[in-house]
Amino acid sequence: MTAEPLPEHPDFLWRTPEPRASYDVVVVGAGGHGLATAYYLARNHGITNVAVLEKGWLAGGNMARNTTIIRSNYLWDQSAAIYEHALKLWERLPEELDYDFLFSQRGVLNLAHTLQDVREGVRRVGANRLNGVDAQWLEPDEVADVCPILNISPRTRYPVLGATFQPRAGIAKHDHVAWALARRADDMGVDLIQGCEVTGFLKDGDRVVGVETSRGRILAGRVGLAAAGHSSVLAQRAGFRLPVQSHPLQALVSELHEPVHPTVVMSNHVHVYVSQAHKGELVMGAGVDAYNGYGQRGSFHVIEQQMAAAVELFPVFARAHVLRTWGGIVDVTPDASPIIGTTPVENLYVNCGWGTGGFKATPAAGWTFAHTIATGEPHPLNAPFALERFATGALIDEHGAAAVAH
Amino acid sequence: MLLITCPWCGPRDETEYHYGGQAHVPYPADPADLTDEQWAEYVFYRDNPKGPFAERWLHSIGCRRWFNVLRDTVTYRVLASYRPGEPRPELPQAGGNR
Ligand SMILES: Cc1cc2nc3c(=O)[nH]c(=O)nc-3n(C[C@H](O)[C@H](O)[C@H](O)COP(=O)(O)OP(=O)(O)OC[C@H]3O[C@@H](n4cnc5c(N)ncnc54)[C@H](O)[C@@H]3O)c2cc1C
Ligand SMILES: [Zn+2]
Numbered sequence: 349m350t351a352e353p354l355p356e357h358p359d360f361l362w363r364t365p366e367p368r369a370s371y372d373v374v375v376v377g378a379g380g381h382g383l384a385t386a387y388y389l390a391r392n393h394g395i396t397n398v399a400v401l402e403k404g405w406l407a408g409g410n411m412a413r414n415t416t417i418i419r420s421n422y423l424w425d426q427s428a429a430i431y432e433h434a435l436k437l438w439e440r441l442p443e444e445l446d447y448d449f450l451f452s453q454r455g456v457l458n459l460a461h462t463l464q465d466v467r468e469g470v471r472r473v474g475a476n477r478l479n480g481v482d483a484q485w486l487e488p489d490e491v492a493d494v495c496p497i498l499n500i501s502p503r504t505r506y507p508v509l510g511a512t513f514q515p516r517a518g519i520a521k522h523d524h525v526a527w528a529l530a531r532r533a534d535d536m537g538v539d540l541i542q543g544c545e546v547t548g549f550l551k552d553g554d555r556v557v558g559v560e561t562s563r564g565r566i567l568a569g570r571v572g573l574a575a576a577g578h579s580s581v582l583a584q585r586a587g588f589r590l591p592v593q594s595h596p597l598q599a600l601v602s603e604l605h606e607p608v609h610p611t612v613v614m615s616n617h618v619h620v621y622v623s624q625a626h627k628g629e630l631v632m633g634a635g636v637d638a639y640n641g642y643g644q645r646g647s648f649h650v651i652e653q654q655m656a657a658a659v660e661l662f663p664v665f666a667r668a669h670v671l672r673t674w675g676g677i678v679d680v681t682p683d684a685s686p687i688i689g690t691t692p693v694e695n696l697y698v699n700c701g702w703g704t705g706g707f708k709a710t711p712a713a714g715w716t717f718a719h720t721i722a723t724g725e726p727h728p729l730n731a732p733f734a735l736e737r738f739a740t741g742a743l744i745d746e747h748g749a750a751a752v753a754h
Numbered sequence: 755m756l757l758i759t760c761p762w763c764g765p766r767d768e769t770e771y772h773y774g775g776q777a778h779v780p781y782p783a784d785p786a787d788l789t790d791e792q793w794a795e796y797v798f799y800r801d802n803p804k805g806p807f808a809e810r811w812l813h814s815i816g817c818r819r820w821f822n823v824l825r826d827t828v829t830y831r832v833l834a835s836y837r838p839g840e841p842r843p844e845l846p847q848a849g850g851n852r
Binding site: 580581592642643647738 | 768772773790795798799800802804807825827828830
């Protein structure tokens with residue numbers, strides 16, 4: 349195995365326009381989801397009079413901070429449908445966007461360390477297969493065939509008792525994904541406006557008619573929120589509540605190493621997840637910090653626990669050095685599933701609550717959110733993920749398959 | 755790591771505690787009269803302010819008592835801790851964000 353070289357960037361990416369006085373659609377937040385929404389508004393619905401407003405720089409939020417794991421092995425039918433739709437889109441996007449963002453289908457192992465983990469894993473493999481999602485149950489020696497550096501000794505504190513394996517899962521270069529979507533959206537006429545914070549909403553009765561921003565008022569026929577950890581702050585300004593809590597989630601990387609780690613490994617139980625980036629860093633994540641926070645940094649004790657787990661699972665990592673740690677702010681819902689749909693404010697739509705796992709969904713989030721904004725109605729794939737489910741009780745509990753403690 | 759003061763034991767590292775979410779969320783006075791929307795509010799909706807937040811912590815590996823903390827969710831500064839039943843302190847630095 350040799351490290352793949354990074355692709356060259358195209359020398360043109362997007363324009364830097366001044367905001368216009370009004371747009372058909374304003375999307376708040378230029379993370380992966382906001383950019384994918386703009387891209388599909390233009391591509392699937394022919395709506396190009398669109399601005400994406402970003403308070404910081406394009407894709408500098410969670411999009412730039414995540415561990416880039418892409419998979420669709422969720423438990424429930426509704427989740428399998430939307431995440432598998434995303435995975436199918438990922439499989440064709442590099443060609444469609446004409447941008448090699450190093451989508452690498454190296455597979456994901458979700459380890460089981462207890463009898464209950466084994467049962468949950470076997471059940472999930474069954475559920476995945478019924479939903480047309482590729483999934484296998486692997487015994488410990490088969491796990492070691494996929495990832496030889498994993499310690500499958502029965503004499504560890506939490507031995508590896510098996511794993512689910514999704515071969516089509518993988519990783520991608522997150523920044524390049526954002527730039528690829530941004531370039532195509534820009535090509536089709538979408539204005540990508542950085543350094544433009546949405547501070548309030550213009551309303552006519554119960555209907556939104558525009559946004560207040562740090563660069564003045566902008567009128568809009570429809571407004572879509574794709575602000576991840578800041579969604580509830582914006583919702584409050586628009587006059588409604590969201591059942592989300594914002595938590596710090598951190599990740600870290602080691603210095604560069606020769607290719608040693610051929611797949612993605614996640615452990616729910618000892619709580620670490622690891623892959624090796626194309627350049628050679630070991631990329632690791634863990635669980636959220638328990639408390640609410642907007643500080644974009646995480647606690648040291650989480651790193652300590654995740655390192656202890658990593659070194660036990662991968663003894664070869666014992667002498668690797670941590671190079672960088674950072675945090676993002678993720679918006680967590682009570683059932684660990686996203687909210688995509690209408691809000692109590694007419695013409696205002698929300699895409700949020702992806703918590704620790706929304707990168708993998710980027711294309712499907714954009715696809716379905718664009719549909720919802722364009723038509724005013726949910727797409728069949730996002731209809732179950734409406735805000736109303738918290739009142740009807742039709743929750744989609746994915747705490748198990750979400751695989752990150754929160 | 756946060757340094758949190760248990761009102762009974764004094765300042766201790768965050769790892770001695772367990773987080774309990776928003777404080778001062780009263781059980782509905784007339785549960786039988788609530789609509790589904792009101793139940794959803796009580797069960798699933800919590801404040802998520804950017805700034806001072808009154809929240810519950812359990813001193814799980816100390817005295818094992820619950821108490822309340824006023825903490826800034828941006829700076830992570832613990833502004834006050836107080837016993838259950840005590841009112842949320844009015845602090846100048848807590849601003850008007852309730
Ligand atoms: C450490 C970490 C690891 C993760 N690992 C994974 C993983 O391996 N796999 C996976 O699937 N997911 C992962 N995630 C989750 C994933 O990153 C998020 O679910 C996803 O990025 C959210 O959508 P987004 O990209 O649009 O959000 P963001 O990129 O956060 O976009 C939201 C944007 O809105 C902007 N914004 C906010 N408020 C305003 C305002 N008022 N005005 C204008 N702009 C505003 C922000 O600046 C930001 O750029 C991880 C997250 C973190 C933090
Ligand atoms: Zn105590």
